[in-house]
Structure formats: C-alpha cells, structure tokens
Amino acid sequence: xxxxxxxxxxxxxxxxxxxxxxxxxxxxxxxxxxxxxxxxxxxxxxxxxxxxxxxxxxxxxxxxxxxxxxxxxxxxxxxxxxxxxxxxxxxxxxxxxxxxxxxxxxxxxxxxxxxxxxxxxxxxxxxxxxxxxxxxxxxxxxxxxxxxxx
Amino acid sequence: xxxxxxxxxxxxxxxxxxxxxxxxxxxxxxxxxxxxxxxxxxxxxxxxxxxxxxxxxxxxxxxxxxxxxxxxxxxxxxxxxxxxxxxxxxxxxxxxxxxxxxxxxxxxxxxxxxxxxxxxxxxxxxxxxxxxxxxxxxxxxxxxxxxxxxxxxxxxxxxxxxxxxxxxxxxxxxxxxxxxxxxxxxxxxxxxxxxxxxxxxxxxxxxxxxxxxxxxxxxxxxxxxxxxxxxxxxxxxxxxxxxxxxxxxxxxxxxxxxxxxxxxxxxxxxxxxxxxxxxxxxxxxxxxxxxxxxxxxxxxxxxxxxxxxxxxxxxxxxxxxxxxxxxxxxxxxxxxxxxxxxxxxxxxxxxxxxxxxxxxxxxxxxxxxxxxxxxxxxxxxxxxxxxxxxxxxxxxxxxxxxxxxxxxxxxxxxxxxxxxxxxxxxxxxxxxxxxxxxxxxxxxxxxxxxxxxxxxxxxxxxxxxxxxxxxxxxxxxxxxxxxxxxxxxxxxxxxxxxxxxxxxxxxxxxxxxxxxxxxxxxxxxxxxxxxxxxxxxxxxxxxxxxxxxxxxxxxxxxxxxxxxxxxxxxxxxxxxxxxxxxxxxxxxxxxxxxxxxxxxxxxxxxxxxxxxxxxxxxxxxxxxxxxxxxxxxxxxxxxxxxxxxxxxxxxxxxxxxxxxxxxxxxxxxxxxxxxxxxxxxxxxxxxxxxxxxxxxxxxxxxxxxxxxxxxxxxxxxxxxxxxxxxxxxxxxxxxxxxxxxxxxxxxxxxxxxxxxx
Numbered sequence: 001x002x003x004x005x006x007x008x009x010x011x012x013x014x015x016x017x018x019x020x021x022x023x024x025x026x027x028x029x030x031x032x033x034x035x036x037x038x039x040x041x042x043x044x045x046x047x048x049x050x051x052x053x054x055x056x057x058x059x060x061x062x063x064x065x066x067x068x069x070x071x072x073x074x075x076x077x078x079x080x081x082x083x084x085x086x087x088x089x090x091x092x093x094x095x096x097x098x099x100x101x102x103x104x105x106x107x108x109x110x111x112x113x114x115x116x117x118x119x120x121x122x123x124x125x126x127x128x129x130x131x132x133x134x135x136x137x138x139x140x141x142x143x144x145x146x147x148x149x150x
Numbered sequence: 151x152x153x154x155x156x157x158x159x160x161x162x163x164x165x166x167x168x169x170x171x172x173x174x175x176x177x178x179x180x181x182x183x184x185x186x187x188x189x190x191x192x193x194x195x196x197x198x199x200x201x202x203x204x205x206x207x208x209x210x211x212x213x214x215x216x217x218x219x220x221x222x223x224x225x226x227x228x229x230x231x232x233x234x235x236x237x238x239x240x241x242x243x244x245x246x247x248x249x250x251x252x253x254x255x256x257x258x259x260x261x262x263x264x265x266x267x268x269x270x271x272x273x274x275x276x277x278x279x280x281x282x283x284x285x286x287x288x289x290x291x292x293x294x295x296x297x298x299x300x301x302x303x304x305x306x307x308x309x310x311x312x313x314x315x316x317x318x319x320x321x322x323x324x325x326x327x328x329x330x331x332x333x334x335x336x337x338x339x340x341x342x343x344x345x346x347x348x349x350x351x352x353x354x355x356x357x358x359x360x361x362x363x364x365x366x367x368x369x370x371x372x373x374x375x376x377x378x379x380x381x382x383x384x385x386x387x388x389x390x391x392x393x394x395x396x397x398x399x400x401x402x403x404x405x406x407x408x409x410x411x412x413x414x415x416x417x418x419x420x421x422x423x424x425x426x427x428x429x430x431x432x433x434x435x436x437x438x439x440x441x442x443x444x445x446x447x448x449x450x451x452x453x454x455x456x457x458x459x460x461x462x463x464x465x466x467x468x469x470x471x472x473x474x475x476x477x478x479x480x481x482x483x484x485x486x487x488x489x490x491x492x493x494x495x496x497x498x499x500x501x502x503x504x505x506x507x508x509x510x511x512x513x514x515x516x517x518x519x520x521x522x523x524x525x526x527x528x529x530x531x532x533x534x535x536x537x538x539x540x541x542x543x544x545x546x547x548x549x550x551x552x553x554x555x556x557x558x559x560x561x562x563x564x565x566x567x568x569x570x571x572x573x574x575x576x577x578x579x580x581x582x583x584x585x586x587x588x589x590x591x592x593x594x595x596x597x598x599x600x601x602x603x604x605x606x607x608x609x610x611x612x613x614x615x616x617x618x619x620x621x622x623x624x625x626x627x628x629x630x631x632x633x634x635x636x637x638x639x640x641x642x643x644x645x646x647x648x649x650x651x652x653x654x655x656x657x658x659x660x661x662x663x664x665x666x667x668x669x670x671x672x673x674x675x676x677x678x679x680x681x682x683x684x685x686x687x688x689x690x691x692x693x694x695x696x697x698x699x700x701x702x703x704x705x706x707x708x709x710x711x712x713x714x715x716x717x718x719x720x721x722x723x724x725x726x727x728x729x730x731x732x733x734x735x736x737x738x739x740x741x742x743x744x745x746x747x748x749x750x751x752x753x754x755x756x757x758x759x760x761x762x763x764x765x766x767x768x769x770x771x772x773x774x775x776x777x778x779x780x781x782x783x784x785x786x787x788x789x790x791x792x793x794x795x796x797x798x799x800x801x802x803x804x805x806x807x808x809x810x811x812x813x814x815x816x817x818x819x820x821x822x823x824x825x826x827x828x829x830x831x832x833x834x835x836x837x838x839x840x841x842x843x844x845x846x847x848x849x850x851x852x853x854x855x856x857x858x859x860x861x862x863x864x865x866x867x868x869x870x871x872x873x874x875x876x877x878x879x880x881x882x883x884x885x886x887x888x889x890x891x892x893x894x895x896x897x898x899x900x901x902x903x904x905x906x907x
Contacts, residue, residue, distance in 0.1 A: 056895040057264055057843035057873070062442075064383050072737065075753070091768035094844065096691030097716035097783075099770045100805060100825035102848030130810070 041122020043111035051112030245866025252294030298348030307337030355462035386741035417449035437499035449494030466545030478532035492526030514563030525617030549599030555621035565699035589634030614677035698827030712828035715783030772811025797862030800824035803847030840874025
C-alpha cells in the first residue's frame, strides 16, 4: 500500500495550484498528487452528526450500512476524488427524488459516509465547493482493516 | 404490575430438545431493558394510579365510521381512513400559538429506525407502540405520562424479523364495556390487551396472544440463527431450521433458542401495519421480506385473515396469491404453489379501510416477487398491485381491481384507500379512492369496484429483458389527473436555452423514454434497443407511499394527497449469487444464505456489496434536474365530486435551484417544487401536515404547517423539535384539542403533543 506517501503529500495538497481547481474532472482517474487524503481529518464531527440524521431519514430505509462501507464501495471509490462521490450522490440520490437535498446537506451526508468508513474527523468543515472537493482523495484503510469486512 | 411477558412458542412441549425456558429468564430480559436506570420516570408511571377516569365508561357514545367524533380510534382516524376530525378549536386564527404540551421519550424504551407510528386516542387514553421490539404503551393524553407498557420476548423470531421496528401503530376495539388494544409484534404474534391495564386478555388466543404463524397451513419448525443480526434488506442472513439438539449461545445469540416458526426455507413473514377491526372481526395481513434484490426465487405470499375480536379464533383466510382452483390462479402461468419458483409476496403491508355498513374491508395489495423482474411469474399475477374488497364476515372476495398488471416497477399499493360519499353528475356515489405509488388516484364504486370515471386499458412499452413478458396494456385513469411525474417525454425536459435543451435531451436519450410504465433495461445494453437504463417516474417510492397518503373530507368530498414526484432510472442485470436471472444491479456473493459464487466469478466493483446505486444514471446537469419544475408531489387537492384538481402546494416550501455549471450562466433557474412526503390530516377548516422525514425546504427548521383546506393557502406554521416521521393525529381531551405526532430516529424517538396555551 502507498498510504504513507500519500499522507505526506496530503499536507502539500493544501498548497495546490489554483489552476488545478479549474481542470476538467477526469473521473474515474485517480486524483492528482496534490490532493489530500480523507484520512487526514477533512470533515468535522458536527457535520457528520447532521449528516447522520439525514442518512437515517433519507437513506437508511433502502440502504444497509454495508452498502456504504463494504468491499464494493471501497473498490468503486478508493483513490477517486471526493468530488466524484459527491456528484454521484447528488445526481442520483435520494433514489426517488435525486438532487433534492441542498448542497450543504449533501456535504453533511458525505461527511457521515466518511465517518462510517472510519475516516477521522478534524477541526475543519468539509468544504462545499467543487474545486476543494476535487482536491480531496478518498482513501480507505489498509487492506486487513476489520472495518472493511462485511 | 402492568407489563407482561409471555412466550407461548418457546416451551418444552413443542421443542423437547431444549427443555423448558424458565419464565423468570424471560421476565429478566424485560427487567434489564426496563429497569429504573433506563426507564426512570416512565417505569414509575407503571405503578401510578389509574388516569383520570375516561369519559364514557359504558355510556353510549356516537360512533361514526368506527370512530367517536373528536377521537382518533383507527390509524386513519376512522374505518374510512379519512384522517378527518370535525374539531375546530385549533384553527387559522390560533395555529401559530400552539405550544408543546409534552414530549414523551420513546427512546427510553429502546432504539428504533425512524419512528413511523401514528398513535391512537380512544376514550381518554393515548395508545402507541415504540422501539424495534414494538412495545405497546398507554399514555395520559394530558401529560404524556406512561400508564402501562407491554412487550413480548420473541427470541429468534424477533432477531430475524424482516420488519424490526415500532411499526405503524395498533388497533383499538370496544363494545362499550370491554376495551382492547391489539398489537401485531415484529415476530408476528397478535396480542389483545386490556386498554385500561395493558394486561393480555386471558380469553383471547393463548393467554392473550395468537401466534400468527399458525393457521396458515405452513410447517412450523424449531429455528436457529447463524449470525446475531437481523434479516437484512434482501433475504440474506435468514434463520434456518434447527438441527436436533442444537444449543443456544446467549452471548453470541447463535444457535437454536427454542423458538418455533414457519420453516425459513419457505420464506419470511412479518408485519408492520396494525390490524383493522370491522364489525367485531380483526382483519390483518402480513408483509414479506423486501423484493429489492432477493437471493431466493420464492417467498411466502400474502394472506388476509379474519379473527374473532373476543376470542382470537381464526375465522377465515384469503390467499393474495390464489392457490390452484381459486379465482385468479390462472393469472400465474407457471402456477402458484407456495415454495415454488417465482411465487411469493403479493403482500398487503399497508393500512386497510372498511365500510362497516357494507360489511366490506378494502385491502391494498403489494406486488409479487421480485421488484424489477417478473420472468419467473408470467401472467398478470393477481392479486398483485390491486385493491381487493372482502366480505368481513366470510373473507369472500366481493370484487377486486388490479392497478398494474404483472408489476415490475415496485408499485405496491402503499396506503389505505380513502372512502367517501360524493355526488358525481348529480348521482350519489359511494366511492373508494386509492392513491398509489404510480401517481394516479383510482376512484371506484366501493360496492362493485366499477370505475367512477373511465380507466382505460392503454398500450404501454414492452420489456426487452429476456424472459420478461410484460402486459401489453395498463389501466390509465382518465380522471383525476396524476399527482406525480409520469415517465419522461421530450416535453418534460428543461429548455431554458437551446443549449440547455440539447444537453437535457442528450442526457434523457441515454435511457429509454416513454409516457408511463417504462420497463427496466438491461444494464449491459444487450436489449433490442441498446438502452442501458430506463427512466423511472414515479419511482419505487411513489407517488404516494407509506409515509404520506391522503386525507379525505367527508363533508365536502375533497381529497388531499401527500406525495413525492421525482425522476430516476432503473436497470437490471444478473446477480451472480441469486437464483434470479435478473434483478436491479447487486452482488449477493458472500452474504449468508447466498448461492455459491459461480465458476469464473469476478467481483464487479460497481455492484459488489452495493445496492440501488449500482449503475444509476444521472438525472441532473450540474445539480439541476433535467425535469421541468411542475406542481407535482407536495400536497394536491382534488374534488372527488368532479374529479378535478383544485389546488397544489409544496411540502413546506420550494427548493431554490442554483448551479455553477457554465451552461446555466445568466439563466434564472426556477425553484424545484419541493421534496419529501407531506403527512396530512384534515379538520373542520384546515389541512394540517408535517413535512415527513425528508421533506421541507433545505436547511429549514422543522415545522408543522396548516393550510386553508378550501384554498391551499398557508395559514399557520409552528416550530417543532424535529420533523414528523409519521402521520399526526388530532383529538379533544378534557376540553383541549391536541395534535400529536411521532418524530425522531434511533434512540431519539418521541411523541410530541401540541395544544393551545
């Protein structure tokens, strides 16, 4: 695994070039090296708590939590920019009324999904703008982490 | 002592290998859960003196449609499911000054999913259920004090219950002297409790409890569990038949605990809605495990049964999957025997309505197995996605109306139909109006099942999925107009600029389009037309669904429908570890109960362990829906004398739409019509509603709203602690009108009572 080097880069990611933010999204290609990892505390606990409420009321009646923590989820989203996951959820969920949460609410749900996957919280809020989300790379725990087994 | 724990199904006589489970062990479970540390004030209330003497006490009270006006004795207020109260103490002038009278902490009794219960008010008491154990309780309506509680320890039957939550409520019955509260537990028992004390009626069933798994003619076996979790959303991780002598590990909650139940090899059965009591007959049905992406190609079907309200004796049974020789069996070309491939569900999991004068009970029936693929069940599949009228004394079918033939859209009939007496073209009509997930209201003569306004069998798109034989026509009502988006046509797309129109059309054309009932496409694009997805509107969630539904005004013939409207996509593919040839994209491999992975199996990252989102396609551009905003979803008012739409309002506010996508630069985007399922009731002058668990304007504080029922104009709004999670009730108690509703999720569930200062 290359988690450690990515973590080093993550700090540098805060100094990402402004031009990178305007670059066309190239999903599902890996995020640029200037990104920081979701393992570095990219959301705060209050956001995740609000996201948990929304998740319970708008998501949980169709989804088992394993839907968002299991190997399929990891395989699909690992190493991709957080913006991809945000756009995916915003465009497709809630299943019957896609796009009907506010941007802020989608961000809160996103923070909760990170928390569900054992990503640590930090002092800063998860940013809502696309440029910042593109610079955050989804990174799950190393293989063998029991939280990833279903 | 007012709570009682019995388990007649865990005894030595029926499962000798395990010996007798001492009664104290079972009682102990409840001591732990409801000891003073956790329950605190609620527990002390159990030993409180009786509440203020209920009015009545054997005195005759006027009963209208099975309810005393000003009370709320049935889930839908009365047997007609009107959700109507003639009260007017709370009105447009004073709605905003409503205050919280009390808040009752359901979470003190245990955790839940979202709290989906609508309580009852009868003869001076409030009755509710709560928690994943479906504890039954009585409260003092003036203070919220707990008067009594009752629950059942159901062993593995609870541990593997497909509907492990508080459920939608309970039923009440009185003959003017005796009063009973009827609760169906998660493990599928029916209990009859004395409404005054919570003590099970010793004259009902066995010690007050009827085992609903009995009486279906299905084999009962000792059960065992291989994991401690509940049955998951598909039929993964089920219970199984116990091996002889198999022991129980109480710490890990594995093995055989002495519980007896229907052989899990046949499928799962549960219940989430209360019974309805009509002319001294308890009528109830069942729900099955969800049909989203099951592993097994069979499940238990739906049954409707009648029971004597005094004795619990089963009076009759009606098969919602007709058995060989019964009416409708010919609509299943591959047969209908329980346990055979393709057979299952048609479960009537919603609330029911009844006309006690006609002696008919109206059963809204869900769809057959599975949700998006019917290749194993060719035919129209009666009584799937139908309304069935049964004689309450005999259980004989009086008439039925099928809304969707051979349903592959998950269009379960999701809510009690509303009964009204109206005048159509000058002719008095007794009608039943069924609001549905598919966005239509089907209005029928409730004596005969005849359509009030023509419902036309209309040609629809045919499926391209191998093995799937969809119906060439579906019944489309000519009136009333739908309350939710129907399919997707070019004229539905946003067209603010030519570039936007082009983009929307390009996106839309990636999936199969049509006016309604668009069948799912093959996710790999190998269907005749090459589509990988189909547009899905209304989706599986409605239209109307169990959270919403309609209130009906018996004075005016108006119908107020709370629904959603949206646009999503649908596709099917092979789940490698399911018996089905196709389902919505899913990979069951590795789940308990799944088939072994086939040779050469390669996990597909897009679907493995995932659910609905597997291959969903975008319905938005830069966060903006490709669908033009329309007055759909929210609350739609119809005059059922004429069939006309009278007014529409959003569910607690529209949604501002902005986008930083360049294509929308300089375009003033109109707001979206709203979201979530309004939970409506109606009074003398108002429609009162909560926004439901996912409704209301984004980032807005939770509110309870009132609109003028004649115009739809908002006349009041009060802040509430959190969004409503079930339909509210209103009633008069000791001279004060109350509005009470459930709210919350997990351990933060409560009932909230509002009244004027």
